[in-house]
Amino acid sequence: MNDPRGAAVLEVTGWPTIYDITDDWLQADRTAAERARLQYHESVLLEGSARIVVCSHALERSKDRPGRTVLIPNAVDPVPYRSPSPRPTDLPNGATAVYAGTVHSDRFDVPLAVTTARELSNRGTLTLVGPNLLSHSDRSRLEDAGAVLLGSKPAKAVPGYLQHADVLVVPHLVNAFTDSLDPIKVYEYAATGRPVISTNVAGFRDAGDDRVTIADGRRFAEAVADAIPARWIFPERSDRPVPSWDDRAREMAEVLSAVARSPYSLQKGS
Known part of the structure; x- marks a missing residue:
C-alpha cells in the first residue's frame, strides 16, 4: 500500500501488507x-502492516514501529541521465533555469518562483517541466512573471x-510536509552534474554536494540569476556515484521475502 486509503483492503482481508510511505500527508494542508480520514487510515496501516517502508529519515522517526520499519531511500536510473540527449525543441531559447517535477502547491513555492522568474528577466527563463496541478490564478501569476510551464513529459524525455x-x-x-520527503530530483539532478539552487529542504540541504547551493527568500532568486550562464556544460561533473534503483529493488525484494516468510495479520501479536 502507498495510498493510505488502501487501509480498507487490509481491514477486509487481513492479508500480509507492506505500507510504503513516500509522503507524510498528515503534514500537508x-x-x-x-x-x-487520513489519520484513521494510517493508524490501521501502521498497526496492521507486516512492514513499513519509508524513504526518509524524518519518516523513519515519525512512523517508527520497532522491528517493522525499514528505511529505503529513493534513487535514480543513472544511464538515461548521463547519456547525451538532443536539446528539447520546446525548451525556451537562451539560458534556462529548469525545475523538473510535479508543480503542486503542497511542495512548490509559487511566490518564490514568481520572484525568481522576474529576477531572471532578460538573463534567462524559469522553465517548469512536469504535471501542473496549480490553480488557474497561480499559473497565471507565474506566466505573467515570465515563467514557462511545459507540462507533463514522457519519462524518457526528462533527462x-x-x-x-x-x-x-x-x-x-x-515545512513539516517537505521535511518528510526524500525528493527523487535529488538523485536525478545529481546524475546530470548541473549546478543546483535549492531552498533549505530535506534531501538537498543534506546532500553534501558542492554542486548544490542552498538559499531562501530573496537570496534564492539572486542565486539562480547569478548561476546563469552556467560555468559547466554537460557531461562535465556527471560522473559521480549516485544510488541506483537496481540497489533499491534488491532492498525491497528482501522486505518482500521477509513478509512472505513471516506473515503478520491485522490482529496484533498473531
Whole structure:
C-alpha cells in the first residue's frame, strides 16, 4: 500500500501488507475532515502492516514501529541521465533555469518562483517541466512573471531538459510536509552534474554536494540569476556515484521475502 486509503483492503482481508510511505500527508494542508480520514487510515496501516517502508529519515522517526520499519531511500536510473540527449525543441531559447517535477502547491513555492522568474528577466527563463496541478490564478501569476510551464513529459524525455538547463532549481516550501520527503530530483539532478539552487529542504540541504547551493527568500532568486550562464556544460561533473534503483529493488525484494516468510495479520501479536 502507498495510498493510505488502501487501509480498507487490509481491514477486509487481513492479508500480509507492506505500507510504503513516500509522503507524510498528515503534514500537508488538508481540511479537518480529510485529515481525520487520513489519520484513521494510517493508524490501521501502521498497526496492521507486516512492514513499513519509508524513504526518509524524518519518516523513519515519525512512523517508527520497532522491528517493522525499514528505511529505503529513493534513487535514480543513472544511464538515461548521463547519456547525451538532443536539446528539447520546446525548451525556451537562451539560458534556462529548469525545475523538473510535479508543480503542486503542497511542495512548490509559487511566490518564490514568481520572484525568481522576474529576477531572471532578460538573463534567462524559469522553465517548469512536469504535471501542473496549480490553480488557474497561480499559473497565471507565474506566466505573467515570465515563467514557462511545459507540462507533463514522457519519462524518457526528462533527462534532456535537465542536461540542457543552465541551472536546476528547487523552489520548494520549507515545512513539516517537505521535511518528510526524500525528493527523487535529488538523485536525478545529481546524475546530470548541473549546478543546483535549492531552498533549505530535506534531501538537498543534506546532500553534501558542492554542486548544490542552498538559499531562501530573496537570496534564492539572486542565486539562480547569478548561476546563469552556467560555468559547466554537460557531461562535465556527471560522473559521480549516485544510488541506483537496481540497489533499491534488491532492498525491497528482501522486505518482500521477509513478509512472505513471516506473515503478520491485522490482529496484533498473531
